[in-house]
Amino acid sequence: MRLRRLDLIRYGKFTDATIDFGPKPQTGPDLHIVFGLNEAGKSTALSGYLDLLFGIEERSRYNFLHEYSAMRIGGALELGGEEHIFTRTKQRANSLLNAAGQPVSEMAISSHLAGLSRDAYETMFSLDDETLEAGGKSILESRGDLGKLLFTASAGLGHASDTLRLLEAEADGLYRKQAHGTELALLKKRLAELKSRREAVDTLASTFETLETERLDATEKYDRSITERSVLSARLET
Structure with missing residues (x-):
């Protein structure tokens, strides 16, 4: 999934504002940097993108200019190689509209999110100073194991833990502190023997x-x- 265009129609401080990332380049990186002064609306745009994907939050704090009933976000998403136009309104049901303004199922977008919830998507792909700090504390408090488990589960990478265990076992076979039977330890022993033989005939x-x-x-x-x-x-x- 790729965000082609984000339309902040009536959202936060914005009215009929658009951020257009253009078509995906045929070659080279597809990287865009959105920058601006403090309070320029960068965080608002990020929240708007999440609301487009998952729905405007029940108690959204971006209604200070436009009432809940008037809030509206739009955008163009490239899904499976095709461009789709969506609009999101602030209501509990049928809030996702297609290019013709007709309600469509949430599956039109969620089927391309690999089962990620809003919280999981935000944690993994929508990083800022606060989420980085909070995420780091969560992983430290869980001693890392829970953090890895949550990441692999939310990303649909259940096999990653098995692969990691195999790599750790392979690494232990190469080197393990104070171990004498690892491959590196045996090679060091052989090197010491050859060094002694060389010194004897040197x-x-x-x-x-x-x-x-x-x-x-x-x-x-x-x-x-x-x-x-x-x-x-x-x-x-x-």
Whole structure:
């Protein structure tokens, strides 16, 4: 799902305002940055997008300019590769309208949200300073396990925990603190053995140079001895 355009028709401080993100680019990143001064309406626009998807909240705080009965949000959503126009009004039933202004089922949007509730969607995809801080505290208080469970369940990633366990087991097989049977520990042991063998046969450069000189001298003496023996053998034969 992709937000193509957000229409803040009568919502918060806005009247007939539009944020158009344009068509999805054929190549390159599809990233847009909405920026503005404090109180410019960035948070209002974010809340408007959530209300478009899930319905305007029962006690919405964005009715300070337009009454509940007049509040209206619209937008163009790209769903399954096709663009759909929706409008959302503030009422308990039939609040989602199509491009013709006719009520449509909530499934028209919710079927593309992978079963996410408003709270789950906001926690995962609509981050601001407050939600980041609150989410971090929740995960810390639950020691991480509950946070991972909630995330995988809400995102439809039930297999993620199994995959994570397999990766953790694989990582433990490679390295585990103070363990002697891991792959890394065995490789370190083998490296130490090879280092000891190298040190046993290793020779200082000065010692090697002396030995090499002695070898050359011995080779030269050997060659002279062979030559002298050949000369003596020839004399004896004559």
